[in-house]
Amino acid sequence: MSLPPGFLDELRSRLSIGQVVGRKVIWDSRKSNQARGDLWAPCPFHQEKTASFHVDDRKGYYYCFGCHAKGDAISFVRETENLGFMEAVEVLAREAGMQMPARDPRAQEKADRLGRLREAMEAAVRHFRMQLATGAGAEARDYLARRGLDEATIGRFELGFAPDARRGLFEALGGQGFPPEVLIEAGLAARPDDGGAPYDRFRGRIVFPIRDGQGRAIGLGGRAMRTDARAKYLNSPATPLFDKSRSLYNLAPAREAAGKGRPLIVAEGYMDVIALVRAGFEGAVAPLGTAITEEQLDLLWRMADEPLIALDGDRAGLSAAQRLIDLSLPRLKAGKGLRFVLMPPGKDPDDLLREGGAAAMQKLLDGAMPMVQLLWQRETEGHVFDSPERRAALDARLKGHVDRIADPVLRRHYDDALRELRYQMRRASNALPARRRGLPPPPSAPRPSTQRSLLAAGGSGPVPERLAEAAILSALLMHPSLAAEVEAQLESLEWSDPANAAMGAAILAHQDLSSEALRIRLAELLGAEPLERLDSLDHLAVMPFRRRPEDRESARLAIAGALDRLEAEQGHRMELSEAEEDIAGLATETLTWRLRDAAEARDRAVRAMQEDKTDYEIAENGARIDRREREAMPNWASTHPADEAAARQTPEKLGAPAVRISLPRY
Template structure:
């Protein structure tokens, strides 16, 4: 894929990053034997159950089960996406993140990317300066005060003013040809005729949009009073801004709260800052678009509870439904999604100023659970007094319920559905696309010889060279043999791999979660006995494969007969199994 980060760079990044130092700088670790410990940063606990291994470059919490390598820690602790975590680790080491070439479009350098962010920050500061010094400043400040905002909130959210003149920003920031071109590419300026640029935002209250790392990446501009034009004008998409992935106010919410117990989704920038003014510092807004799957993924990586706040009209109900559909795949056990619908004519901005913080938060406490919103919406289109209506409800509801990764939520919704259509929960459970039985099987974890061998190899990659590499065993239909041989092959190809690097190799593969479980398995084998234990386990697996092949030949001999080559193979197999 064009632009993909090379595997070799990810290996190097993990090799050069000491996970103990990385976590110690954020959490504070204490030596405990050959490993390090702390109270887990991912859940509340009084005694430490969070362990970090320098040998494996891997962390694990015995309390909540959180585990992973340096990249996983950055993703979970700093709430970053995979690429952002890579870039953050690379920045700590002063490395430039390379990209695989696959298109004619040249990859931007670190300096070029930094230049984009610097220009956006310059622009934000320009708008802040204009808020104080432009000839319209007093009128704009009166408008801000009239909306109930204090100077402290304005400063926290970097709110500014885009001058009414056509070329103020272009003249101030676009001092040379390169900067003028940059203004166009970052959609801060427009050009209808060659060489004649004008500001994209004019005579608007400006809300800088910051990414998860606090960098200004775009703007939202709001008209004031009776000004002409659309109420909000948002930055178009650029190379550093993708509105479907960003949430206004998320960075500020993280800065204001050590831990975000819940996040409130509202519709506008002014709603976010008005709520912050009332010390409700956990609100975010989508950027001129409906709440997306990526938004929901980001939110549920950041908090346990998401509350969606929408108008009570048809448009608000439709927006709530889209948000619900996008949230379902992320509603794991412990995650919560609720909805608040506001009275007609009210928005969070107006309502919080009327009611104040206490009464507004009481509304949030009585928010509707997502299950009520789901069945209310589905029932609108179904006549539940008829068999046809019940069949339609069943048909519409099951695909949505099957998206839920939580068995508890699935059972709860199936019980409600069963009551509505007059069926039993057991009858409905069998119809799910992801049956409960499969999830039960996945949760059971029995240490078979194959899992033992794979677990030892994941935790001690150097064991790969202690046994012969026999790729021909992959032809035997023994569960897990292909994975074991692939692991061995990767370890032999990369003899200095740590557990962290080996797991990273499999991050995008279906075996990743199983390997993570085996990486934290407590095998309790003495270090001096590891090699012998691994060799003996592999010998058992090899014998399994040979027995399987021998039985296959015996069956063929009885049904079809063996040729000379197969008779010789049969004799050799019997001899090998006697050793």
């Protein structure tokens, strides 16, 4: 049985040879790089202990450096399962979801005709390249020079020029023996509706050859030189060689670059790809004049786990990105995603590279946005969520998008990420003035009895969090060097009060100063008022590190306890906030467990922070005194001999169990 032309190419493009071979071998995790499709294992064709069997998943081939076995997915199935060629093809076709074609007695004839079409395409590429070097191509050469393309780049991408002549290519290739039917079927020429003589499809255009993953010319793209042309860009029509929904510009070189770890960047047009490659971003491709299709998306994921989508920063580019989100959601899998590079408004990669160079582009690539964030931006940008109805509508839209994800684990992670974004939006909303949120205004002034309380000290955020933040700042002011021990936690801390955040950042920046020098520096940076307000808080005055300024360990314990409480408070509040939404829907046991765990974590943090670990001694008269404070008073023993003697008696000597008393700190 003969297979129709292109069937095996399609089969190989749909399959991952890594998955096919992976059923028979165990990959060597030390030598393999799964992300790059670089896989190694002991050879299944001969006995060995070392991993000399190599699979290049991106190119679709395997090779053993020991026994020299080599081939593709079809040959691997044939050799390992002892099958004939057509049997192996049938096995793989079922796995790829492809229908085996019916017997075609004219298959060889079609294969020969397909080969003739490829020859015509290669002849056309050569013809257009020669035309660019003639006098007729002078204007095109000037245009390319203005776009920054040198001769090496023009040669690398095989750019050419189609003169504005009705039958220039048709007659040139006809003279080389290509009949009109071949030129028309290859998409190089067209026959008018009135049945007249065929004419060239590409005229008055710069020509960009389009090649498949094996480097064969399959189509052409043309940019009009005239500003009044009906279409600025023109691609080859659908032919037996060319299907623009399954092709990408610069596919083969980009696949090779992605295999070496270079980023795979999806730009919008030919010139963007060429500019990116010239700037060193060799893994650049472009769809061919249309939005990215399912087939192109699968092709991209075969080359890289997270392609970078760098579409133009105009309305059309953003719309294309949004459409791609809808296309991608049902096809997402663990480890296969998209990141979006948001270009400046009105700019494309070519513009950005000419103005800012490779560094400007690299900066944007480094800040590529995960797809979940762009989805959130699409659903929230330009909207106001100041009522339960509007927030419920947002939740319904987001739930509809998440439900389209087939992978249950990935669906849960998307749901978690969107919940976090909702929580951040709610926090930002709570930071707005009460009048803008539709809430009654706060009292104009605190009562006299609360003048020295935390509530009257100003600032924003929940009181428990501000209370813990104040403890952290006060302890660090007394022992600045402790900031180095918790620097990572402080940098990632979501401060509830902007004033506290400013003071925390200043302390981190000047942690090498002494306590006195730090206070002077903070007063210069922030003014005296924040320090005075912090010093005046009554709940801090009773804390051990304030009563014993030289006690560095008590300050360290206070900071650790406060950080734990902040984490527990914020986690508890987030769970409660999410519960408000979930309880209106389908409440499950999972919701109850989450709330219980959050409440227990919060209670543990509060108890740990409130517990006073001071060692107290019990005098004969029952009075309690801090052992370290007693020992620090030199005249205490001489002025209180009876109590001193009693204090030196351990509880066991007095016939009583050891006593440690825990007092609330505040």
